[in-house]
Amino acid sequence: MSLLKLTNVSAGYGQTPVLTNVDMTIDKGDIVCLLGRNGMGKTTLLRSVIGLNKVIKGDIVFDADDITNVPTYKRSRYGIAFIPQGREIIPYLSVLDNLKLGLAASRKKLKKIPDEIFEFFPMLKQHLKRQGGLLSGGQQQQLAIARGLMCNPQIMLLDEPTEGIQPSIVQEIDETLKRINREKGVTLLVVEQKIDFAKQLAQKFFIMEKGAIAAKGKTAELTDSLVRQYLTV
Numbered sequence: 654m655s656l657l658k659l660t661n662v663s664a665g666y667g668q669t670p671v672l673t674n675v676d677m678t679i680d681k682g683d684i685v686c687l688l689g690r691n692g693m694g695k696t697t698l699l700r701s702v703i704g705l706n707k708v709i710k711g712d713i714v715f716d717a718d719d720i721t722n723v724p725t726y727k728r729s730r731y732g733i734a735f736i737p738q739g740r741e742i743i744p745y746l747s748v749l750d751n752l753k754l755g756l757a758a759s760r761k762k763l764k765k766i767p768d769e770i771f772e773f774f775p776m777l778k779q780h781l782k783r784q785g786g787l788l789s790g791g792q793q794q795q796l797a798i799a800r801g802l803m804c805n806p807q808i809m810l811l812d813e814p815t816e817g818i819q820p821s822i823v824q825e826i827d828e829t830l831k832r833i834n835r836e837k838g839v840t841l842l843v844v845e846q847k848i849d850f851a852k853q854l855a856q857k858f859f860i861m862e863k864g865a866i867a868a869k870g871k872t873a874e875l876t877d878s879l880v881r882q883y884l885t886v
């Protein structure tokens with residue numbers, strides 16, 4: 654069953670389109686990666702789904718509701734969480750206070766951080782009083798994912814979650830994302846540059862080229878020729 658459906662979407666910055674006629678369907682429960690070289694429009698697509706970029710044409714339907722013109726702050730209440738590139742941790746706030754920012758977007762109107770957050774991310778419990786900016790890149794990424802999870806999302810949109818992160822933590826992030834998908838049924842749409850990580854994590858892929866979807870399929874069938882054509886630099 655489809656959870657997120659973009660039909661003929663053109664979107665960008667002001668009236669200048671970056672995305673042109675994008676069709677994309679993500680089914681409930683799937684883990685999907687969005688691949689493509691730099692500047693092809695992957696971030697713009699995620700930002701359009703969360704409402705940070707204006708849709709010029711086409712529509713976005715989420716869980717049977719047309720959200721094309723719904724303001725960003727309401728989209729988190731629909732259950733859409735966005736974990737941006739660079740994580741956007743507030744460096745001078747503690748880990749606890751960074752997490753509490755996620756409470757504001759909570760669909761369950763949570764008053765306190767649920768224990769399950771620390772079951773997924775035990776490391777955070779040990780560092781609750783530490784300033785967010787003092788965590789390592791990998792720890793900050795885990796904090797950003799945990800904060801996104803606080804809104805009890807149906808889907809998480811992650812923009813390059815492994816960027817600049819050491820391999821052992823990349824592995825941990827892979828396992829945690831799979832657990833979140835399996836145990837909480839959260840659908841994942843992940844922009845990724847590391848093809849091996851994408852293949853390991855996701856069952857399906859979309860490839861973007863110049864603001865359009867150039868290829869899609871199952872990651873098990875992501876051929877070397879597609880990788881050469883659209884992904885290698």
Ligand SMILES: Nc1ncnc2c1ncn2[C@@H]1O[C@H](COP(=O)(O)OP(=O)(O)OP(=O)(O)O)[C@@H](O)[C@H]1O
Nearest residue numbers: 666671689690691692693694695696697698738861
């Ligand atoms: N704030 C902005 N104003 C105008 N154009 C922008 C803005 N941000 C990005 N763009 C343009 O939109 C296009 C797509 O950028 P986008 O960041 O979506 O690509 P991407 O595939 O996510 O690339 P990367 O892997 O480098 O993050 C690029 O040509 C970029 O220059």
